[in-house]
Amino acid sequence: xxxxxxxxxxxxxxxIAKNENYYGVYLSNFACGPDSFLTRYFQELMGxxxxxxxxxxxxxxxxxxxxRCEAFLDSIRGSxxxxxxxxxxxxxxxxxxxxxxxxxxxxxxxxxxAALRNRGxxxxxxxxxxxxxxxxxxxxxxxxxxxxxxxxxxxxxxTIKRNDFDPxxxxxxxxxxxxxxxxxxxxxxxxxxxxxxxxxxxxxxxPNQGRSxxxxxxxxxxxxxxxxxxxxxxxxxxxxxxxxxxPIERIPNSADSLYQRYLxxxxxxxxxxxxxxxxIKSAGKDFALxxxxxxxxxxxxxxxxxxxxxxxxxxxxxxTRIENEGIEVLLxxxxxxxxxxxxxxxxxxWWRGExxxxxxxxxxxxxxxxxxxxxxxLAGLEPEPKIxxxxxxxxxxxxDTFEGEAIxxxxxxxxxxxxxxxxxxxxMPFTCMPGNVVSILLKRVKDDFNVPILSIAYDxxxxxxxxxxFQAFITxxxx
Numbered sequence: 189x190x191x192x193x194x195x196x197x198x199x200x201x202x203x204i205a206k207n208e209n210y211y212g213v214y215l216s217n218f219a220c221g222p223d224s225f226l227t228r229y230f231q232e233l234m235g236x237x238x239x240x241x242x243x244x245x246x247x248x249x250x251x252x253x254x255x256r257c258e259a260f261l262d263s264i265r266g267s268x269x270x271x272x273x274x275x276x277x278x279x280x281x282x283x284x285x286x287x288x289x290x291x292x293x294x295x296x297x298x299x300x301x302a303a304l305r306n307r308g309x310x311x312x313x314x315x316x317x318x319x320x321x322x323x324x325x326x327x328x329x330x331x332x333x334x335x336x337x338x339x340x341x342x343x344x345x346x347t348i349k350r351n352d353f354d355p356x357x358x359x360x361x362x363x364x365x366x367x368x369x370x371x372x373x374x375x376x377x378x379x380x381x382x383x384x385x386x387x388x389x390x391x392x393x394x395p396n397q398g399r400s401x402x403x404x405x406x407x408x409x410x411x412x413x414x415x416x417x418x419x420x421x422x423x424x425x426x427x428x429x430x431x432x433x434x435p436i437e438r439i440p441n442s443a444d445s446l447y448q449r450y451l452x453x454x455x456x457x458x459x460x461x462x463x464x465x466x467x468i469k470s471a472g473k474d475f476a477l478x479x480x481x482x483x484x485x486x487x488x489x490x491x492x493x494x495x496x497x498x499x500x501x502x503x504x505x506x507x508t509r510i511e512n513e514g515i516e517v518l519l520x521x522x523x524x525x526x527x528x529x530x531x532x533x534x535x536x537x538w539w540r541g542e543x544x545x546x547x548x549x550x551x552x553x554x555x556x557x558x559x560x561x562x563x564x565x566l567a568g569l570e571p572e573p574k575i576x577x578x579x580x581x582x583x584x585x586x587x588d589t590f591e592g593e594a595i596x597x598x599x600x601x602x603x604x605x606x607x608x609x610x611x612x613x614x615x616m617p618f619t620c621m622p623g624n625v626v627s628i629l630l631k632r633v634k635d636d637f638n639v640p641i642l643s644i645a646y647d648x649x650x651x652x653x654x655x656x657x658f659q660a661f662i663t664x665x666x667x
Contacts, residue, residue: 205271238267299419334617424521472567489604618647
């Protein structure tokens with residue numbers, strides 16, 4: 189638990205759970221991000237012991253609160269006296285011997301699975317999310333958790349339902365973090381759901397994307413990091429090539445078919461440990477040969493929460509809808525997030541006096557940058573700007589000590605504008621804490637650069653208002 193106030197709340201909850209004369213009342217407020225997980229942990233700690241959770245907002249009425257408080261007092265008489273306290277720890281080190289199921293956030297998941305198979309770990313990417321994923325998840329979630337948490341729970345449940353699923357040979361992958369985003373709580377929610385279903389022996393491998401990320405991956409060998417990184421950047425480049433050609437292709441689906449063909453080749457090369465450089469060079473040439481309509485089109489940059497912007501089901505096929513309007517999409521590469529993790533890891537290691545880990549990360553970061561630049565150049569693309577440049581662009585709006593996706597979203601939005609984007613779409617899960625910060629700061633960016641900016645919060649439902657706002661945004665660009 190990396191939220192300080194969350195630590196205090198759960199510590200108090202444990203005292204309440206252990207003391208026969210204490211019964212807990214949890215006061216929350218509408219759309220509180222941390223509470224979407226903390227209230228669940230509070231309920232788990234209470235077990236069968238009577239407790240009350242009150243969610244307040246500006247519309248709360250006294251009558252309803254009074255009724256619930258009276259019912260709570262009545263329930264105490266027949267309640268158990270003690271709750272249940274336990275830890276929700278998971279394995280950070282990935283081990284062989286089980287089939288590891290990986291959520292399909294984007295095509296990069298196939299690279300991770302292929303790189304694991306290259307190191308002798310049986311890894312499979314879960315099927316694409318669909319409406320059943322959310323339907324299953326709603327039986328085990330409150331609906332207040334961020335959308336990626338719900339979707340990944342649903343995908344896990346769909347996998348468990350498969351006829352070929354063997355719980356004795358299965359494991360799930362869900363990376364962790366150290367905040368402030370709620371992402372670091374996902375694996376705990378997954379653990380609770382698996383335990384509820386009786387699958388306590390199924391491990392969840394959750395390497396921490398914070399200071400210990402590369403330490404957690406060392407067990408797979410340095411070769412794994414190199415092969416996986418090359419594959420991730422190769423897919424970033426392949427997506428960039430596709431984005432450039434898709435809206436102006438003369439023959440429908442020519443860019444998609446070429447993308448899929450080269451994606452399969454890259455996945456195969458990563459699994460075999462072969463070089464991907466010749467593949468990328470060939471891809472750059474082939475995409476350049478796609479016949480186009482030969483007209484200039486507007487560009488739109490998409491920023492925001494990494495899962496939602498990358499996951500077509502969660503963002504309701506946003507990229508396809510934009511491209512169908514004849515507009516080119518600019519999307520932050522997945523590799524950018526790893527460079528940002530290197531930046532924060534180096535700074536935190538320096539602050540803590542962990543100089544060996546600092547210099548190791550610095551050398552690794554330089555090697556990763558060299559590999560990324562080489563792959564972009566082979567494809568005929570300009571390499572992505574350094575993460576320091578992105579943070580510098582965001583600095584007038586947000587200081588880099590405010591860690592997380594907020595600052596990279598602001599910086600990348602400005603970078604897109606400087607590279608010709610006529611508008612920015614900021615996507616996020618409903619009640620996303622960094623996303624709400626970005627939405628507010630982008631209003632200043634809009635004024636400073638005079639570009640239209642649209643923020644969309646997704647909760648798994650289709651809202652007609654969002655479609656109207658989207659269409660108005662697109663019409664504004666086209667005019």
